[in-house]
Amino acid sequence: MLKIQEIREIIKLIDQSSIEKFTFESEGTKIKLEKGSSSAQVHPEQKNVESVQQTAPAVQAVKQEEPKQEKVDTTNNETSSNSPAAEVDPSLHKITSPMVGTFYQSSSPDAPAYVKKGDSVSPEKIVCIVEAMKLFNEIEAEVSGEIVEILVEDGQLVEYGQPLFLVKQN
Structure with a gap:
């Protein structure tokens, strides 16, 4: 199974490229990413399917609880709140x-x-x-x-x- 850091790196690379759809398979795990899609799917060895929401510049998602947040700002990875960061x-x-x-x-x-x-x-x-x-x-x-x-x-x-x-x- 891939670590979250590895998945994060894949998302960053897809975001920086002109690729619209991406599928990755390794050791029985399958990840599909599409720009503009609302989810990435992980398929571990044909047992069960888990859907993981990845709201990233490469995969834009709409949160159902808060409809006012429709997309991630791709120019700045920090939140726009007045955080001490x-x-x-x-x-x-x-x-x-x-x-x-x-x-x-x-x-x-x-x-x-x-x-x-x-x-x-x-x-x-x-x-x-x-x-x-x-x-x-x-x-x-x-x-x-x-x-x-x-x-x-x-x-x-x-x-x-x-x-x-x-x-x-x-």
């Missing part, structure tokens, strides 16, 4: 959301948060979960360093490319 040290690494969904700091309401401000992280360390269409996607830090800031609240809706954490890299 716009005013921070440019040397800090931003851990961003790979999809539209709901941000969770822990695996369940009674479990401790994956990370807190001041915690050290490694590239494979899970820092949060983003839930999209009842699928819980574990988000990894991707870098080694220290969590300087948590930019979103537990249970908050997040957009594709929205900064979630700021990390001071080692």
Whole structure:
């Protein structure tokens, strides 16, 4: 199965190309992406089909709960809100959301948060979960360093490319 970072890279490459449709198959997993489509499908070894909503510049989607948000701004991957991320040290690494969904700091309401401000992280360390269409996607830090800031609240809706954490890299 592909990691979310690998899928994110595929989406970025498709967005930067003139390709309208893309299909990728590897080790029993099949991903189909279409510009202007509202979903990417993942087919693991003919068992069951899971549909994963990817709101990215390469795959534009309409959120049914909030009809006012119809498309992602392809010129800027940050949200247009007045978030502290716009005013921070440019040397800090931003851990961003790979999809539209709901941000969770822990695996369940009674479990401790994956990370807190001041915690050290490694590239494979899970820092949060983003839930999209009842699928819980574990988000990894991707870098080694220290969590300087948590930019979103537990249970908050997040957009594709929205900064979630700021990390001071080692």
